[in-house]
Amino acid sequence: MTVETPPLLVIDDVVTEYRTATRVVRALDGASLTAGRGETVGIVGESGSGKSTLGLLTGRLLPSGTRCPRGRVLVDGESVLDLPPDRVARLRRERLAFVPQDPIGALDPTLRIGRQLRLALRDTPADLAALLEQVRIRDPEHVLRLYPHQISGGMAQRVAVAMAMARKPALLIADEPTAALDSQVREEVLRLLFTLAAENGTTVLWLSHDLGGVARWCARIAVMYGGRVVEDGSTADVLSAPQHPYTGALLAADPARAKGGTRLLTIGGTPPVLTDDPQGCVFAPRCDSAGDDCPAVRPAPRTVAGRTVLCHHPGGTPETVPARKESAR
Numbered sequence: 001m002t003v004e005t006p007p008l009l010v011i012d013d014v015v016t017e018y019r020t021a022t023r024v025v026r027a028l029d030g031a032s033l034t035a036g037r038g039e040t041v042g043i044v045g046e047s048g049s050g051k052s053t054l055g056l057l058t059g060r061l062l063p064s065g066t067r068c069p070r071g072r073v074l075v076d077g078e079s080v081l082d083l084p085p086d087r088v089a090r091l092r093r094e095r096l097a098f099v100p101q102d103p104i105g106a107l108d109p110t111l112r113i114g115r116q117l118r119l120a121l122r123d124t125p126a127d128l129a130a131l132l133e134q135v136r137i138r139d140p141e142h143v144l145r146l147y148p149h150q151i152s153g154g155m156a157q158r159v160a161v162a163m164a165m166a167r168k169p170a171l172l173i174a175d176e177p178t179a180a181l182d183s184q185v186r187e188e189v190l191r192l193l194f195t196l197a198a199e200n201g202t203t204v205l206w207l208s209h210d211l212g213g214v215a216r217w218c219a220r221i222a223v224m225y226g227g228r229v230v231e232d233g234s235t236a237d238v239l240s241a242p243q244h245p246y247t248g249a250l251l252a253a254d255p256a257r258a259k260g261g262t263r264l265l266t267i268g269g270t271p272p273v274l275t276d277d278p279q280g281c282v283f284a285p286r287c288d289s290a291g292d293d294c295p296a297v298r299p300a301p302r303t304v305a306g307r308t309v310l311c312h313h314p315g316g317t318p319e320t321v322p323a324r325k326e327s328a329r
């Protein structure tokens with residue numbers, strides 16, 4: 001009898017709401033995502049689609065006052081949203097690592113880089129200079145003695161990657177880890193990050209705007225829109241034959257994919273900022289394929305061409321079957 005290994009990460013139908021003095025922003029609106037051990041998943045979508053919120057949620061790192069009125073998050077079978085604080089801290093320490101969108105802001109301004117690396121590694125013996133050399137930092141002994149304000153954004157990102165990977169985490173959440181790097185260093189750091197992840201069996205969630213990078217490094221892609229994962233499948237399949245109209249529009253608007261001499265398409269309108277339970281499909285006002293049902297009926301997940309799609313009128317294949325029933329709202 002074969003026993004199936006449970007996925008390392010399960011995010012199931014999560015709603016997340018930020019509360020500011022003046023309003024509520026529903027950043028996740030029933031987001032679901034599963035990742036197996038050692039899987040590499042690129043999470044893409046326009047600004048504000050909920051990528052960072054999804055990443056922070058996984059480590060229960062959202063700002064205080066943020067609410068999750070619905071859904072569950074399991075890491076290695078542990079229900080992250082229900083754990084007492086000491087168990088969450090242990091989970092982060094032992095199994096999770098983050099490379100944040102703003103690495104300088106995430107470093108302690110009062111501690112030298114070397115001291116921060118040592119603290120992050122705790123009792124794990126490591127050659128700190130060698131760790132920095134791995135991420136192509138020249139003169140690492142000198143950098144170890146510097147404070148965060150004395151290094152550039154690009155160098156801080158490389159320090160954050162070194163710090164995260166040195167602990168051989170089960171799950172790495174990397175939020176635009178190479179955005180501040182020039183293209184050659186970006187490629188080197190990504191190669192290193194994904195090579196180390198493969199060696200250590202680390203699952204990677206890479207939150208990114210870089211579709212080309214995701215195509216190179218991630219086996220799976222999850223496309224987010226309006227706080228939901230609207231298409232999720234093998235990167236090769238999704239990028240070569242998108243089924244959700246939003247994925248198609250996102251690809252058509254990617255400058256890196258544009259053919260020379262052709263005009264780059266843009267996605268008309270603006271992404272939604274949700275404040276409560278929306279009706280229907282929130283992409284409807286911008287969607288060329290929208291039908292009469294779209295503004296009124298919320299799309300449930302269904303399997304289309306081997307991937308999960310949230311759309312009433314997916315493109316491409318005529319054969320569609322329901323994937324799973326969406327929770328009652």
Ligand SMILES: Nc1ncnc2c1ncn2[C@@H]1O[C@H](COP(=O)(O)OP(=O)(O)OP(=O)(O)O)[C@@H](O)[C@H]1O
Nearest residue numbers: 018025027046047048049050051052053054063273
């Ligand atoms: N701390 C916060 N307080 C209030 N609203 C927030 C906060 N953080 C994010 N939001 C809002 O939540 C929504 C989702 O934001 P999020 O940062 O998760 O998107 P993103 O996909 O990571 O965007 P980007 O690509 O710009 O990083 C947006 O409408 C954003 O303005």
Ligand code: SF4
Nearest residue numbers: 281284287294311312
């Ligand atoms: S459900 Fe309708 S509006 Fe939404 S993406 Fe699909 S076709 Fe477009």
Ligand SMILES: [Mg+2]
Nearest residue numbers: 051052053101
């Ligand atoms: Mg973000």
